Amino acid sequence: QVQLQESGPGLVKPSETLSLSCNVTGGSISDAYWSWIRQSPGEGLEWIGYIYYNGNTDYNPSLKSRVTLSVDTTKNHYSLKLTSVTAADTAVYFCAKMEGGSYYFDYWGQGILVTVSS
Amino acid sequence: DIQMTQSPSSVSASVGDRVTITCQASQSIRSWVAWYQQKPGKAPKLLIYEATTLQRGVPSRFSGSGSGTDFTLTISSLQPEDFATYYCQQSYSFPSTFGQGTRLETK
Numbered sequence: 001q002v003q004l005q006e007s008g009p010g011l012v013k014p015s016e017t018l019s020l021s022c023n024v025t026g027g028s029i030s031d032a033y034w035s036w037i038r039q040s041p042g043e044g045l046e047w048i049g050y051i052y053y054n055g056n057t058d059y060n061p062s063l064k065s066r067v068t069l070s071v072d073t074t075k076n077h078y079s080l081k082l083t084s085v086t087a088a089d090t091a092v093y094f095c096a097k098m099e100g101g102s103y104y105f106d107y108w109g110q111g112i113l114v115t116v117s118s
Numbered sequence: 119d120i121q122m123t124q125s126p127s128s129v130s131a132s133v134g135d136r137v138t139i140t141c142q143a144s145q146s147i148r149s150w151v152a153w154y155q156q157k158p159g160k161a162p163k164l165l166i167y168e169a170t171t172l173q174r175g176v177p178s179r180f181s182g183s184g185s186g187t188d189f190t191l192t193i194s195s196l197q198p199e200d201f202a203t204y205y206c207q208q209s210y211s212f213p214s215t216f217g218q219g220t221r222l223e224t225k
Contacts, residue, residue, distance in 0.1 A: 111161055
């Protein structure tokens with residue numbers, strides 16, 4: 001059974017870069033597409049972007065200018081960087097596996113709360 | 119972006135009740151809709167995809183219907199573990215978007 005686990009700082013200062021990692025166990029990161037999704041009280045659930053094991057990515061246009069996803073197949077994990085954060089980026093961030101090549105998310109991490117505050 | 123509007127925003131029901139939640143897309147999304155269940159402090163769980171296909175392991179009391187712009191999630195006989203928030207999601211148009219959620223509460 002695939003399991004995902006997010007890690008990273010829970011507090012980031014405004015204008016700095018949010019960096020999170022998602023460790024995948026129980027399956028190979030080369031077998032699927034992988035996404036980041038965030039959830040905030042004001043914006044609900046928002047898809048951020050996806051990455052494939054070969055490095056192919058796609059991002060939500062609303063965040064594209066600030067987001068970078070990367071993958072490390074040797075460690076079976078992938079990462080999110082979000083630059084120039086503001087309070088509006090405060091949210092629970094989830095990593096999730098995409099079912100087949102679709103945008104359905106069949107396995108999720110538990111989520112990590114990231115607060116943007118000085 | 120396609121807007122997904124769920125109704126009601128919250129609903130009260132009792133164990134054994136039949137519950138229906140609706141989701142309306144701002145334009146046709148054919149059958150490219152999924153439904154998720156989320157409990158407090160947990161990640162969403164995929165219940166149904168492509169409007170009607172039950173994800174493996176999901177009880178058969180959950181069902182989905184609809185196409186085009188109007189979709190429905192039905193729980194045929196509510197169980198205690200079903201009290202949660204439910205979200206629809208469209209994957210027809212980029213970027214994928216979610217509804218705002220329907221909170222299912224105990225009456």
